[in-house]
Amino acid sequence: MSVINNSTPYNLYNQDFVFRIGAFPSEPDVFNCFTNLPKKPCERPGAEMELVQIVMTLLNWNWTVIDVVKEYGIEAKFGDPLPNDPKNYTGIIGLLQKGLIDMAIPSMKITVKREKEASVIFSYPFRFFQQIYIVATPTEADFTNFIFATFTTDVWLLIIASIISVIILEFCILMLEEKEMPMMQKISDSFTEPISMILRQNVKRHKSIAHFIFQGNLLLMFVVIYVYFQCTMNSRLTASKKEELPFTNQKGFLDLLEKGKRFPTYSEDKMPDCSNEENCKRMPEIFKNNPIRIARTFDGIISQIKKGGIYYADYDVDFIPGTASVWSYKDSLTVIRDPTGLRSLGGFAFNKKNVRLRNQFNNILTRIMGGTNQINLASGYNERKPSSSNLVIPQVVRISLTKHLEQLFLIFGVGLGISISVVVIEILLSKFITIRQLLIRRFK
Structure with a gap:
């Protein structure tokens, strides 16, 4: 593709002006055949690309799409300030600054720093971002300890102590009630009768009403314990238990990293935005001791997450209804939305000289703003992540010798x-x- 260089300001009667939209692939917003637009049709160019296509059609502008990665050899990033020149940026923002493109897509976070230092302007915000963390879905799938793990250690000790107490009490009752019974038989019966009752077997009839009440009370107690044990053991065998989330906010995220229990993973060596002053102080030292493990592809990120990594990003809150949602059933990933995290607005960036063009773009954008969710959801580009707390997933588990029994x-x-x-x-x-x-x- 040849680069189009505009030297003439845009006006409705100037047919030589072409509005240059710089874009880089970012699924599901920009991907597939987006560079074909507007000359050739593209069935699924991406959610944001479809939105821009509608606006351009209604504006009736001459426009073109430039793949900035192929055309200018830059990385598919929004860009950061240069180390020695903070007013100049790398990435697609740098192309806006140089006037090589008129508008950048996909949408990016609207920040004061970008507006002042990078000298770019933004469209009306149509995305609302919040910090998220993606972790491996926490489950407990260890079935081998299903017998003793059904009750806590304290409960087991209490049951054993109760049985010993019952045996002693049974022996005392037999000593008072059965005076002619041989001593060895009394000792034997004091063991066998309570255990037979616990196992719901037949026991001897005794003349004493107190003995009858004692045995009835013992039977009632162990019937309840038996039912509890059976229900809990069955549930442990057939259904994996959901554990609590490892954390729910940035403080908990940093605490885990500080203890070395998890590690951060991201597509580049870049820390997340800190949500408060205390986290801002802690974060550099924690990330120094527990550095980011970089993965360039999402498959690589998934692999790191399954090894104990925590992926962090900003995501549109419209698609994450709850604090914890299911990111992927297939990969068993959970997304945690930080309720204390920074909320930010997102929009398209324009060259600062294109104020009038940006304003015309905004006029049309506001008219179709109500259809953005339809483009995202109905077209299948995005989906609202189901809340993990409201899901009951039936599981069919075949009981095996090594795993269960x-x-x-x-x-x-x-x-x-x-x-x-x-x-x-x-x-x-x-x-x-x-x-x-x-x-x-x-x-x-």
């Missing part, structure tokens, strides 16, 4: 081993007693 078979194996050991001991003990009796008879 390992602990159960381990307990069964230990019990089987104990049983075999007891049988061996009983056999040896029986033989020992038999031999002892034979020796006693022989030497009498």
Whole structure:
């Protein structure tokens, strides 16, 4: 594409003037065949590109689209101030400053710094951005510990203490109630009767009303515990439990990075905008000790996120309804919108000399502003991310030996081993007693 150089100011009767729109690919706003416009049709040039196309058609201007990456060899970035010359910018803003393009797309954040230092002007804001963080969806999928993890350690200790107390109390009742019963049978019954009742087996009838009340109370307590245990264990087996979000604001984000539990990931070596004075003081030191892991593609970013990275960006609040939303089911990603983060407006940038053109552009933009969501949502460019807190996703889990029943078979194996050991001991003990009796008879 040859670069068009405008030297004549725009007016409605000047057919030689061409309004130059500089753009770089940024899905879903600018992508696909956007450089074909306006000479050739493009079915899906991007959400913002369609918006600009409508405005240009209504204005009836001569216009062209320049792919600034291919034409000028710049990176697909908005641009930053040069280190030794903060008034001059790199990227697409730098092209606006030099007058090589008249308007920049995709939309960018409207900031005082860009207006004053970069000398660019903006259209009416039609995007509203807020800081977001994308993390791997937190889930608990460890099924192997489903038996003991059903109750907390305190509950297990309380149950064991209760059973021991019941056995002692049962022994005391038998001592008072069954005076003619042999001592060994009392000890045996004090163990077997409570355990039989817990396992809902038949037990002996006793004459004492107190004993009946005691056993009924014990039965009621363990029926409730049994139901709780069964329900909780089933849920742990068949459904992964959603954990709490690792953080909900920038302070929590920085706390995690400071502890080294997570790391930041981004497409370039650039920290997020700090949301308050305290975060501004902490951020440089934290990012120095826990540096950004750069990924140039979104697939690379997803890979970093799954390794424990946190991706940060600014995103249109219209598409994120809640604090936590589902970014991707396929990749199992959650997006966290920072309610304390900076809110910023977004619009198209123009060369400062094009005030009159910008004003005419704004007049049409305000007339079609109500249709921006329809372009974004109905055309399938964007979608409102569903809130993760309102979702119940049914899961079909096939129970496997290694993933689910390992602990159960381990307990069964230990019990089987104990049983075999007891049988061996009983056999040896029986033989020992038999031999002892034979020796006693022989030497009498």
